Structures are given as structure tokens and as C-alpha cells.
Amino acid sequence: EGQLVESGGGLVQPGGSLRLSCEASGFTFSSYWMNWVRQAPGKGLEWVANINRDGSAKYYVDSVKGRFTISRDNAKNSLYLQMNSLRADDTAVYYCSGSSGYWGQGTLVTVSS
């Protein structure tokens, strides 16, 4: 049974940075595209970014382009999201997921002064 575990969330001031991590286990991580998805309090799901199997292709929602960077390390079965220039409207639970079908439990990012 596959599993994804996110970490790295927390409280950060506007303009600050955070790096989220997602560690995969129980499935062949390198075989799947991976996504970051977020959900603001009381709102629906929003796709944030994805990355192909070898990390050579990356796509982002317009609102995070130039601020967020998705990456992966297949040797460590890990996915990352570097978030810079954070804004209040980035406040959300951030999930990693992928074409494997598995989801993490989410990590909360709160951007506030």
C-alpha cells in the first residue's frame, strides 16, 4: 500500500519562504507524475504544480509562477515545493498526490503577520 507524507508547513510572514517535502513509500515513486494541490480553508481543491517522472517538465498555476518551484529526488523518493514571496492568499493545506492515486494527509501553510 502506497503512502505519501508531507512535512514543512507552518506559520510564515508575508514575503517569507517555506520548503515543503513529501516522502513516498510503498510504490515505485519514479514511475509517476507528481502534483502539489492546495485547499484554502472552506474552499475547493486547487492544482498548484506538477512534475514529470524524471523532473524534466514542470507546470504551474498562473498565481504561483515565478514564486514556487517544484522538484523531485527519485533516489530519495521525495517531492518538494519551494515557496518564496508568500502571500496571505497562499494560506492553505498543501497536499502531494500523483498519478499513482495516492494522497498525503496534507500540511498546513499559514501566511500571516
Place this chain on the structure above:
Amino acid sequence: QAVVTQEPSLTVSPGGTVTLTCGSSTGAVTSGHYPYWFQQKPGQAPRTLIYHTNNKYSWTPARFSGSLLGGKAALTLSGAQPEDEADYYCLLSYSGVGEVFGGGTKLTVL
């Protein structure tokens, strides 16, 4: 980016059948949008039910099925159970651009 539309809410009777749809502002949804369907219950992470239009995972209950219907992606629930009450989201892929979630459908089993 494209806008993906879903019914805001639907109600189904226990044992009944309901179809949720997922449309795209760019035109007809095709298999090339690789439609996904997800279920989310309050306080829980989403769960993937359907991938690439109509494929199921090992954990997907047999009563759920995916298809293309009238230019939209569709999720059909046949024989609704009380535990199927949840929010349902579709996700469409736009080649070279990225992916977009629909706004979600709140399904009530009543």
C-alpha cells in the same frame, strides 16, 4: 487558464443512481484531458476514484464509474450508499499548460 465546471450540488436517494459532470470552458472534454475524479469527506484528504476517464484503482468501489457524456467527463454512482455523501472533484489536464480542478459537487444521499 481554463475553467472547469461541475454541478454545485446534487441529491440522490439511497440505492439510487446519479451522474456528476465535468465541463471545460475550452470546449468538449475528451480522453486527451485525462479526466480524474476524487472524493473528499469532511476533515479528510481527497481520495482518487477514477483516472484517465474510466479507469479504477484497487480501492474504488464498483458502484462508481467514469465516462465521457455529451462533451463532458462524467462520474456515475449506481446504488448510492450513505457513506458516498461527500464532495466530488474532477481534474482535467491541458497539454503544455497544466491541470485544473472543477469547483466540486456536494453530493447528498437522502
